[in-house]
Amino acid sequence: MGRTLAEKVWEQHVVRRADGEPDLLYIDLHLIHEVTSPQAFDGLRLAGREVRRPDLTIATEDHNVPTVVGPIADPVSKTQVETLRKNAAEFGVRLHPMGDAGQGVVHIIGPQFGLTQPGMTIVCGDSHTSTHGAFGGIAFGIGTSEVEHVLATQTLPAYRPRTMAIEVSGELPVGVTAKDLILAIIAKIGTGGGQGHIVEYRGEAIRKLSMEGRMTVCNMSIEAGARAGLIAPDETTFAYLKGRPHAPSGELWDQAVEYWKTLRTDDDAVFDKVVEIDASTLTPYVTWGTNPGQGLPLGGAVPAPESFEDPIERSAAERALEYMGLTAGTPLREIEVDTVFVGSCTNGRIEDLRSAAEILRGRKVATRTLIVPGSMLVKLQAEQEGLHEVFKAAGAEWRQAGCSMCLGMNPDTLQPGERSASTSNRNFEGRQGKGGRTHLVSPQVAAATAVTGRLTAPADL
Amino acid sequence: MDAFTTHTGTAVPLRRSNVDTDQIIPAVWLKQVSRTGFEKGLFAAWREDPAFVLNDATYEGASILVSGPDFGTGSSREHAVWALQQYGFRVVIAARFGDIFRNNSTKMGLLPVVLPGEKVEALQAAVEADPSLQVTVDLAGRQVRWAGETVGFEIDDYTRWRLMEGLDDIGLTLRHAEDVAVYENGRQPWLPTTV
Numbered sequence: 001m002g003r004t005l006a007e008k009v010w011e012q013h014v015v016r017r018a019d020g021e022p023d024l025l026y027i028d029l030h031l032i033h034e035v036t037s038p039q040a041f042d043g044l045r046l047a048g049r050e051v052r053r054p055d056l057t058i059a060t061e062d063h064n065v066p067t068v069v070g071p072i073a074d075p076v077s078k079t080q081v082e083t084l085r086k087n088a089a090e091f092g093v094r095l096h097p098m099g100d101a102g103q104g105v106v107h108i109i110g111p112q113f114g115l116t117q118p119g120m121t122i123v124c125g126d127s128h129t130s131t132h133g134a135f136g137g138i139a140f141g142i143g144t145s146e147v148e149h150v151l152a153t154q155t156l157p158a159y160r161p162r163t164m165a166i167e168v169s170g171e172l173p174v175g176v177t178a179k180d181l182i183l184a185i186i187a188k189i190g191t192g193g194g195q196g197h198i199v200e201y202r203g204e205a206i207r208k209l210s211m212e213g214r215m216t217v218c219n220m221s222i223e224a225g226a227r228a229g230l231i232a233p234d235e236t237t238f239a240y241l242k243g244r245p246h247a248p249s250g251e252l253w254d255q256a257v258e259y260w261k262t263l264r265t266d267d268d269a270v271f272d273k274v275v276e277i278d279a280s281t282l283t284p285y286v287t288w289g290t291n292p293g294q295g296l297p298l299g300g301a302v303p304a305p306e307s308f309e310d311p312i313e314r315s316a317a318e319r320a321l322e323y324m325g326l327t328a329g330t331p332l333r334e335i336e337v338d339t340v341f342v343g344s345c346t347n348g349r350i351e352d353l354r355s356a357a358e359i360l361r362g363r364k365v366a367t368r369t370l371i372v373p374g375s376m377l378v379k380l381q382a383e384q385e386g387l388h389e390v391f392k393a394a395g396a397e398w399r400q401a402g403c404s405m406c407l408g409m410n411p412d413t414l415q416p417g418e419r420s421a422s423t424s425n426r427n428f429e430g431r432q433g434k435g436g437r438t439h440l441v442s443p444q445v446a447a448a449t450a451v452t453g454r455l456t457a458p459a460d461l
Numbered sequence: 462m463d464a465f466t467t468h469t470g471t472a473v474p475l476r477r478s479n480v481d482t483d484q485i486i487p488a489v490w491l492k493q494v495s496r497t498g499f500e501k502g503l504f505a506a507w508r509e510d511p512a513f514v515l516n517d518a519t520y521e522g523a524s525i526l527v528s529g530p531d532f533g534t535g536s537s538r539e540h541a542v543w544a545l546q547q548y549g550f551r552v553v554i555a556a557r558f559g560d561i562f563r564n565n566s567t568k569m570g571l572l573p574v575v576l577p578g579e580k581v582e583a584l585q586a587a588v589e590a591d592p593s594l595q596v597t598v599d600l601a602g603r604q605v606r607w608a609g610e611t612v613g614f615e616i617d618d619y620t621r622w623r624l625m626e627g628l629d630d631i632g633l634t635l636r637h638a639e640d641v642a643v644y645e646n647g648r649q650p651w652l653p654t655t656v
Binding site for chain 1: 534535559638640655
C-alpha cells in the first residue's frame with residue numbers, strides 16, 4: 001500500500017524504532033526565540049550539556065520586541081531578550097537580534113533564508129511552527145522540556161500522529177484568500193477536529209495558492225488542533241526556494257529537486273480521516289467568538305447560542321458573546337472596531353502587505369491601524385516597493401518587525417473592552433491584551449475594515 | 462520529574478470548554494526566565510472574578526482539575542503546565558486535550574487523563590455535590606475511582622512507565638547517542654545548516 005507524504009517524511013527521520021517505544025525522530029532544524037528557551041538553556045547548564053548541533057539551530061527575538069524604534073522599556077522583557085543573547089553566545093547559536101537586518105518573527109525568517117525546505121523536520125517552542133509545513137515537511141510546536149531535549153540531542157521521541165486529508169476542491173473566488181479558507185476549515189472541523197493528526201492540505205485550490213498563502217493555511221493548523229499541517233511541494237515551492245541564501249545550489253539543487261518531487265502522497269495511500277471542502281463556495285470569513293472555530297462568513301450575523309445543538313458549544317457561545325460584548329442577530333458588518341492589526345506569522349509576509357496596500361491606496365483609515373511587517377527583510381522589500389508610503393498616506397502606522405499585537409507580550413496591546421480586526425491567529429480571551437476583543441480576518445478584510453471602522457469586505461468599499 | 466503512581470485528593474470542577482493555554486497562563490507571565498512562581502499567574506484573568514471556581518473556598522486544596530473538553534489548546538507554552546503544578550494540581554481530567562499541552566504535561570509529571578465526556582460530567586457533578594469527595598487517579602491500574610465509580614483510561618505503556626519511574630527523556634535518549642551519530646552520517650547532502 002502507498003504512503004502519505006507525512007508518512008514518507010516521518011520514516012525518513014526515524015533514528016531508532018523499538019517495540020513499545022515512541023520513534024526517536026531526527027530534527028533537521030530547530031528554531032528558537034526568547035520566550036520558550038531560557039529554562040531549556042538553564043537545564044543544559046545544570047546538567048553540563050552542550051547544544052549538539054548549533055549548526056542546525058537558529059534564534060531570533062520576536063515576541064517581546066517593541067515595534068517602534070528604541071530599546072525595550074519593560075525591564076522583564078528586556079531581561080528575557082538579554083538572556084537569549086547570553087545563551088546564544090555561550091552555546092554558539094546564530095542569533096538575529098533586534099535591529100539586525102535578518103531579525104523577524106521566527107516563522108517568517110526560516111522560509112525567507114531558505115532554511116525551510118521540503119521533506120525536513122522542523123521544531124520550535126511555538127505552536128505556529130506548523131507554518132513551515134507549507135514546504136512539504138513535518139513542522140510542529142513543542143514545549144520547553146522538548147526544546148531542551150532537541151538542544152541536547154537533536155532528536156525527539158514521538159509517536160507518529162494519524163494522518164488526515166483536507167481536500168479543497170474548486171477555486172477560491174476573487175477576494176477570498178488563504179486566510180478565509182483556513183478560517184472556514186476551522187469553523188467546519190472545530191478547534192479539536194485535527195487533534196492527534198498531521199493534516200495534509202490537498203486539491204486544486206491548495207495547488208493554486210502562492211507559498212505565502214500556503215504558509216497562512218499551514219500556520220493555523222494548530223487552531224484546528226492538528227499536530228502539524230503540510231502541503232506537497234511543487235514548482236511553486238521550488239521557485240520560491242531557488243536562490244535563497246540557504247537553499248542548495250548547483251548539482252545539489254538538482255539532486256534536491258529530484259528528491260523533493262518524490263514527496264507526494266501515493267495515489268493508493270489511505271488517510272485515517274478525510275474532510276472535503278469546496279473553495280468555490282467560500283466568501284470572506286471572520287470570527288465572532290473567543291476561539292478560532294467560532295467563525296462565519298462576513299455576510300452572516302452573530303449567532304444565537306440557542307442555535308447550537310451541542311450543550312457545550314451552546315454554553316461556549318453564551319460565554320463568548322458576553323466576553324465579546326455582542327448581541328445575537330447583529331449583522332457582522334455592523335460590528336465597529338477600535339484597532340486594525342495587519343501582521344503576525346499568519347499574515348505578516350510581503351504578499352499580505354501588498355494586498356492590504358492595494359486596498360488602502362488613495363484611501364484614509366477611520367481607525368487606529370498598525371501595519372507590522374513580519375521581518376526586517378519583509379519591511380525592506382515593502383519599502384522598496386513603496387508600500388510604506390501607501391500606508392502612511394492612508395494614516396496607518398508603519399512599524400518595525402515583531403510579533404506585535406498578535407499576543408499581549410510587548411507594548412502593542414488592546415485596552416480592556418477595545419475591539420480589533422486582526423490578521424493574527426487567535427481570538428482567545430485577552431490574547432491581544434487583557435479584556436481585548438479580537439475578530440480574526442484576512443489582510444484584505446482588515447484593510448477594508450480600517451477604511452470604514454466596521455467589519456468590511458473589500459468588495460463593500 | 463517526580464514519579465507518579467497513584468494519587469488521591471479532592472477535585473475542582475471547571476465547567477468550561479476550550480480552556481486555551483492563554484487562559485491557563487496569560488502571555489504577560491511568560492516573560493519570566495525562571496521555572497518557578499507561575500502559580501500566581503494561573504487563570505490570572507478568570508481569578509479576578511470572585512465567582513470563578515478556583516476562588517470558591519470549598520475547593521481549596523484540590524489537586525485534581527476536572528475540565529470541559531479541549532483543555533490546553535493553543536500556544537505551546539509549557540508555563541501552563543508549570544502554573545498548574547505549582548498551584549498544586551497533580552492531575553487534569555478532560556474529554557479532550559490539546560496535543561502539545563498533553564505532551565508537555567507528561568514531560569513534567571502532570572498527569573493528563575482522558576475520560577469520556579459523560580464520565581467527566583458525572584465526576585464534575587459528584588464533586589459539586591460533595592467537594593470533599595476523594596478521587597483516586599491510579600496510573601498503575603489506569604483507573605479513576607470515586608464514590609463507588611471506577612472508570613478506566615488509556616495511556617500508552619511507554620509514557621506510563623516513564624511517569625511511574627519519574628524518568629527524564631534526555632537521559633533516556635542519550636543512551637542511543639550512537640544511533641543518532643550513525644543517522645547523522647547518512648543525512649542528505651543538500652540539507653541546510655544555519656552557519
